[in-house]
Structures are given as C-alpha cells and as structure tokens.
Amino acid sequence: MAGSEHPLRDAAAVAGIGATPYSKNSGVSTLALALRAIRTALDDAGLTIADVDGVACHRVGDSAQAVVVAQSLGIRDLRYHLDLFAGGSGSHQVLMHAAMAVATGAADVVVCWRAINARSEFRMGGTGRAAPDTVEFQYQVPYGYATPPQQFAMYARAYMHAYGVTAEHLGHVAIAQREYAIRNERAMMRTPLTMDDYLSSRWIVEPFRLFDCCLETDAAVALVVTTPERARDLRQPPILIAGAASGGGHTLYSNHREDLTTSAAVDVAPRLFASAGLTPGDVDVLELYDAFTPLVLLQLEDYGFCKKGEAGPVVASGATRQGGDLPVNTHGGHLSEGYVHGLNHAIEAVSQLRGTAGERQVPGAEIALSTGQPGYVAGSTGAVLWRRG
Amino acid sequence: MTVLPTPDRDSAPWWDALAHHELTLQRCESCGALRWPPREMCNRCGSLGWAWVAASGRGTVASWIVNHHAFGAGAGARPAPYVVVLARLDDQDDILIPGGWAGAADGADLRIGLPVVAGFDDVDLGDVDDQLDTSGESARAALLRWSAA
Numbered sequence: 321m322a323g324s325e326h327p328l329r330d331a332a333a334v335a336g337i338g339a340t341p342y343s344k345n346s347g348v349s350t351l352a353l354a355l356r357a358i359r360t361a362l363d364d365a366g367l368t369i370a371d372v373d374g375v376a377c378h379r380v381g382d383s384a385q386a387v388v389v390a391q392s393l394g395i396r397d398l399r400y401h402l403d404l405f406a407g408g409s410g411s412h413q414v415l416m417h418a419a420m421a422v423a424t425g426a427a428d429v430v431v432c433w434r435a436i437n438a439r440s441e442f443r444m445g446g447t448g449r450a451a452p453d454t455v456e457f458q459y460q461v462p463y464g465y466a467t468p469p470q471q472f473a474m475y476a477r478a479y480m481h482a483y484g485v486t487a488e489h490l491g492h493v494a495i496a497q498r499e500y501a502i503r504n505e506r507a508m509m510r511t512p513l514t515m516d517d518y519l520s521s522r523w524i525v526e527p528f529r530l531f532d533c534c535l536e537t538d539a540a541v542a543l544v545v546t547t548p549e550r551a552r553d554l555r556q557p558p559i560l561i562a563g564a565a566s567g568g569g570h571t572l573y574s575n576h577r578e579d580l581t582t583s584a585a586v587d588v589a590p591r592l593f594a595s596a597g598l599t600p601g602d603v604d605v606l607e608l609y610d611a612f613t614p615l616v617l618l619q620l621e622d623y624g625f626c627k628k629g630e631a632g633p634v635v636a637s638g639a640t641r642q643g644g645d646l647p648v649n650t651h652g653g654h655l656s657e658g659y660v661h662g663l664n665h666a667i668e669a670v671s672q673l674r675g676t677a678g679e680r681q682v683p684g685a686e687i688a689l690s691t692g693q694p695g696y697v698a699g700s701t702g703a704v705l706w707r708r709g
Numbered sequence: 710m711t712v713l714p715t716p717d718r719d720s721a722p723w724w725d726a727l728a729h730h731e732l733t734l735q736r737c738e739s740c741g742a743l744r745w746p747p748r749e750m751c752n753r754c755g756s757l758g759w760a761w762v763a764a765s766g767r768g769t770v771a772s773w774i775v776n777h778h779a780f781g782a783g784a785g786a787r788p789a790p791y792v793v794v795l796a797r798l799d800d801q802d803d804i805l806i807p808g809g810w811a812g813a814a815d816g817a818d819l820r821i822g823l824p825v826v827a828g829f830d831d832v833d834l835g836d837v838d839d840q841l842d843t844s845g846e847s848a849r850a851a852l853l854r855w856s857a858a
Contacts, residue, residue, distance in 0.1 A: 456746065458717065459746060462712050463793050463809055464776060465780070467780050470780060470793070474772050474793070474807075475772065477772045477821070478821065525774050525778065526816070527774075573745065573746050578805070
C-alpha cells in the first residue's frame, strides 16, 4: 500500500468478545469478573489461554492489577503488559495500545478488559474508597464537589448555556437509548422511558436529573485483539481496527482549557478519521461514551457528525434512534445497558459489525465508531473506528 | 462537618495564604503567565522560575451546580441543597477556581457571566474531629466563598 497510509490502519483485529452478566452485585471479586470475561472472549474467538501473550486494562485503583490477571490466567512469559491508570477516557486507548502491540509484533494475542464492581464495591460517588489519586481533588472536596455527576454537571451547564441545549434535548438522549436497551437482553434498564418520566425524575445535581446519569454496574467485558491474518483463521469473522487515535490530556485546572463547551474529541477526530482513511459520513453506527447525557451531544459535534450547537435538535429529530440515519448507543449505553467504563461500547461496535446484535441490529453496518470519555472533565482520551473485515 | 483542605507540597503555601484570607496565584518569571493550581513549572513556556502574586479576587461565573444530594461520605457530606460556583478570574481567562456560594442555596440568584468577588470562610477546626492538618504549620484553614460583586 501507499507509504502515506497510517501504520495502524487495519493492522489489528478483534477476534473475540466476552462479557459477564451485568448486575448491581456480582458477589465476586473484580479479578474473578476479569477472568470470566476473558475466558468467554477467548472461547468466542476459538483461542485458548495458551495463545495469549499480552494483557491490557484500564482502572482507577478499583480493580485487579493487569499483572495479577496475567498470573491468574497462567501466562508464563508476558510479552506485552499495559495497566493504564485512567477512567473512561482510557478505555479506547487500551484498544489502541493493543492494536499497536500486535501491529509491531510485540505480542500476538492481547486480551483487553475492564472489570468493575461499580455498584457493590467502589462506587464512583465516593463510598467504599478514598478520592482518586488526582491532585485537583483537594480544591474540590472541601466544597462537597468531587463526584463525576457534579463535575460533568459543572461543565454541562456552561455547554447548555452557550448552545441553547434544553432539558428536552438531554431527555431525547436518554429516551432513544432506553429504546435500544429494551431490545438488548443484557441491558439492565428495559422498561420504557417517556419524556414525562425524564422531566419528572428527581434532581441529582442541577442541571442533571436522575436519567441524565449512567448506571452503576458490576460487570466485566473483554476483547481479544490479534493480527488480521490470525483472526481470519479463527471462529468469528474478524472485525478490523480501521483506525485509532488519542489526544487531549487537559484538566480544568491545567490552564490551556478555558473553553468549557468543547471536549478533547475535537483534537482526536481529525487524526482518528485520517488514520482510517474515513470520514464521519462513512460511519454506520456510533457507540459514544455516555456517563451523562450531554456527552452524547458533545461528541456528535466534536467528532464531526454535526456542527456545534446542532446535536440537540439532531437527537430530538430521532436521527439517533433505531431506524434513524445516525444510530447512537445501540446497546443502550452506560445510561441504560450498563456501566463498564467504556468497553461495553467497544463490544457493541463489534457485535453490530458482526451482524449479531439481534433486535437492535443496524442493517448492513460496516463501519462503527466507539469512543472513550472524551476528555471533557479531564483525561487523555481515545477512540476507535471499526471495519467489518 | 467540613472536610479540611489536604495540601500537598506544591499547594501548602497557597492554602496557607487562603487561611490568611489571601487569594494567590503563581506568576511565571519568564513569560508572565499566571497559573493555578500551584505547580513547579510554567506549562506555557517551561520555565521553573515563579513567584507568588495576589489575585484580584474578582471574576465572573463560568458555571455552577446545585447539589440535591448529600454528596460525600461521613464528615464530608453536606446537607442539600447547596451550590458550588466555578469562577473565571478577571486576572486571566483560563484560571477557573471553584468555591462555595454566598447567595441562595438553590442558586436562583446565579447566572453565567455574573460578576463575583472572592470571600473566605474560616474552617472551624473544632468541627473536624478525625482529620489532621497536614501542613503541620498552621492551625488555620479557610475555604473560598464567591459572592455577587
């Protein structure tokens, strides 16, 4: 191929995916969850633990160490090992790293996972553990200001104010995703949600109501990344990592980030699409990190699917619902399927491109985007474009 | 109950100044940029030279939240509702500092762009029964409280 082609383009594939059940109390350790999801993903691929020579995960001090998972799997010569200290902004960087590892030959088969007891053990709201190891927290905690809904709400108000985003716009995000979740047997929230339900739900932290906030889930998901050549000989049709990129890294307090109304996706998007040789118009299905409803609107804009300020009306038009031109979060997302910190979006993208998404399948989907938390409050973020192999 | 500030080695002087009702920033000795929170290097020009300067204490409301939930555990939990304001300092556009709000508990008197001025709430150290002042130097502490200018 041309020398200008991005070295990661179609250089790695997902050969297997797996998930544990999603629940409010798994009753087991994060290590157990990780091992179960990895076994399921390897079985899905038709591989065994003996084939695995790389491991990669993200976590925030709330889950088993990657090296302990590798030891527990029985990997005796770990050729590649990534244990990324990151929240949802790291989820897709893990996949990018795995692609880099197999593309360079550093490893042949890398398992990626996120294992989390986000309801029964380490709630993001702060119970069950100390505040994360982040220097900025000292400037927030004394004011009773530290949890994710509070941090995102602070940004969201500025974004909503700048672009005329209404509560109803946010409500349409929640409702559209609930409709998908009803068609997803794995989803935790499968009863219909109306606009009245949304608007009458209690305030958590203004401008967020209950249904603006994602679930808290105990679960693990895993993906098996290997070379396209090897993937083609395995049990499932390979889903290629067409392109990947990361960027951002700001925090509110690092200076350089005075604009509260855009995410780091504006930095990532150009190189993401260039890496894959694709444009937003090529994407058939979008799985966008959605810890809170405004993140969907922000990413539709910042990844280039519409202009700034247009995402609210786009979602209200029904475009993101099943049968629309821009299907978003076809599993129900973090809002209605479950919260597995970014990686459940990746396995949904793979399922859609395999054509195995059942009642929520986007017909003929060939290109998918899945994203991590877009570096909106903080963090270096990343995203992956997927192509049916 | 109030959660005491937990300074680190970079921020201890800033918290100490705040305890004396002074809002300070760092100014880069090379490029003149202001910065907050305290860090050893200017992330505009890479200089390691800096000095503390007094901030104007004036700014505008960049955003705010109204908390309807007693966020935080144990001693950190506050009775709802309560407001946290994010103020953008007049001194430099990219310096945003959170604090409490002197106005309505439901934030009804807030709007984006509202001019505000910094005030200081002394932390009642007698109210803190299980936390240590990690600076080891000052028995005083204060928090920021923004009010309409």
